[in-house]
Amino acid sequence: MVHAVCGSGKTEIVLKVIKYAIECGERVGFAIPRRDVVIELYSRFNEIFKKNKVIYICGGHTEETVGDLVVLTTHQLYRYDHYFDLLIADEIDAFPFNGNPVLESFFQRAIRGNYIMMSATPTENALKFHKESGGEVVELFSRYHMHPLPEPKIIVRKGIFIYVELLDVLRKFLKKTKPVFIFAPTIEMCESLFMFLRIFYKGGLCLHSKVEDRQEKLGKFKEGIYRYIVTTAILERGVTFPDLQVIIFKADHVLYTSHALIQISGRVGRKKDHPDGEVIFLINEENDQIKIAVDEIKRANKSLQNMLK
DSSP: OEEEOTTSOHHHHTHHHHHHHHHTTOOEEEEESOHHHHHHHHHHHHHHTTTSOEEEEBTTBOSOOOOSEEEEEGGGGGGOSSOEEEEEEOOTTSTTTTTOHHHHHHHHHHEEEEEEEEESSOOHHHHHHHHHTTOOOEEEOSOTTOOOOOOOEEEEOOTTHHHHHHHHHHHHHHHTTOOEEEEOSSHHHHHHHHHHHHHHOSSEEEEOTTOTTHHHHHHHHHTTSOSEEEEOGGGSSSOOOTTOEEEEETTTSTTOOHHHHHHHHTTSSOBTTBOOOOEEEEESSOOHHHHHHHHHHHHHHHHHHHHHO
């Protein structure tokens, strides 16, 4: 198991072993819980392994199932019975894989040889099970550019004042021409928050799981056509944008676990040219999940400092 912080380059870490396995004629699979990430990874792998047959399998794209490297959602693993000589599972803590015995059984059944599991925020149960099964856990608390993880700034506001603070924080980011993600805990809150913000600031976008053309809109955001995105957990993983700033609206909401808060915070500072940035937790009051998330980020940064001494 690879336990590495957000932005450490987990995919890059396993590139050499993927290359070696393919050169040895072995069947390689790379499984991810989310469809959007599968499509993005397929594009990356297709560029890296140009001489090999790279395919992807997810809902709506299941015509071809055999390749040198198969990138697929964890749901699609049901197609393979003791097939992969090397099977890599990333984001094992993510929905819907985490805690799903059916998907976990698909993963175990698809393995013929070796496997690697990866996560920035593995659960205690996953770590315990892996160690008790005789597996090795490799920890990496530094990003590839060796800059510390951005530590969240917590802003407490009650009632309507949390909206006033949101407008002020967003205004400051947009004035500096910084691209911004604003996370809301639910789709309903995401849509209502976007309707509110668009009154004051143009160039915004609302993205959640029910929006069909997400990839196209994300592309336009990357091009600078849109200035900010109001979104949900759909963008907490698998996306990287230079110089991104993040605001988590009502980060104390019951739906936000410490793992989710760490993952969302990990969207910031991922690029070498922009290794820093701001993560803002807008809350009504602090809770245990926020404290755990902040403490975990600080622990990772302390480990990095000790390593650099």
